[in-house]
Amino acid sequence: MSSMNANAASDRLAADFVAFSVQAGVLRFGEFKTKAGRLSPYFFNSGLFDDGAKLGRLAEFYARRLxxxxxxxxxxxxxxxxxxxxxxxxxxxxxxxxxxxxxxxxRKEAKDHGEGGLMVGAPLKGRVVVIDDVITDGASKRESVELIRAAGAEPVAVLIAMDRMERGGRDDNLSARSAVEDFEREFGMPVLSIANLSDLMQYLRSNDDPDLAAHFARVAAYRERYGV
Structure with missing residues (x-):
């Protein structure tokens, strides 16, 4: 596949994912307080991929992006x-x-019975991709990288559903980079996302539903203030 065709397919995948997330009620618009205490005009809650059909569709996006x-x-x-x-x-x-x-x-806590330990499943070895929903402060992903390396395996990428492309820090002292960019810089590995804030804005900008399109200005203003 040519570079141009690959980019077009990637954009289509992102657009389809945003539309799916809105239809599933996972991506919502309104006023939501973030972990950083900001009032965000949108919220992505992957916990609402809460039945077999939605989870199966979500897995398609993760696998295709990877x-x-x-x-x-x-x-x-x-x-x-x-x-x-x-x-x-x-x-x-x-x-x-x-x-x-x-x-x-x-596991969050090591077991002291049965097979014991912190890890469940196949032994960690070879090249490992970390799969999660978002990166907020990157703490759980840093812990994952440490666990993988401690086992002698090689973390090669992190794959998340939605990149908010948002700077960290306080309003009067915002970071120059997003949490994703900080993570990539610290660990020297890519963070892949199925979609990002740019894809969300494109979806709102081009939407025929006036109720959805009406959210574009608030999301754009939020990105202007906090985005990278």
Whole structure:
């Protein structure tokens, strides 16, 4: 596939994902307080991919984005807790597409009975992709990278659903980079996303539904203030 065709397919995938997330009620508009205490005009809650049909469709997007990236990988890792379901569902979809790979996840607390330890699933080895929903402050992904490296495996990428493209810090001292950019800079590996804030704005800008299109100005103003 040529570079132009690959970019077009990537844009289409992102546009389809944003539309799916809105239709599923996972991507909502209004006024929401973020972890940083900001009032955001939109909110992405992956916990609302809460039935088999929605989760299966979500897994399609994760698998297609990962395969299209061209990144070489041997297994998936899902950080507790949301990443567990996402990594498992993505592994099922990859197998359906003809690429069966092992996966594992961590526990929040180590077990002192049974098999014990922090890890559940296949042994961590080879090139590992971390699967999660978003990066807020990057803490759980940093922990994931440390766990993977401690096991002697190589973390090669993080794959998330939505990149808010938002700077961290206080309003009077905003970071020059987003949490995603900080993570990439710190660990020297790419953070892939199925879609990002630019894709969301394009969806709103071009939408025929006036109720949805009406949210564009507020989202644009929020990005102007906090975005990268």
């Amino acid at each position: 395969l299209a990236s061209g990144i070489e990988f041997d297994m998936l890792f899902g950080p507790a807790y949301k990443g567990i379901t996402l990594a498992a569902a993505s592994a099922v979809e990859l197998a359906r597409l003809g690429r069966s790979v092992p996966f594992c996840h961590n």
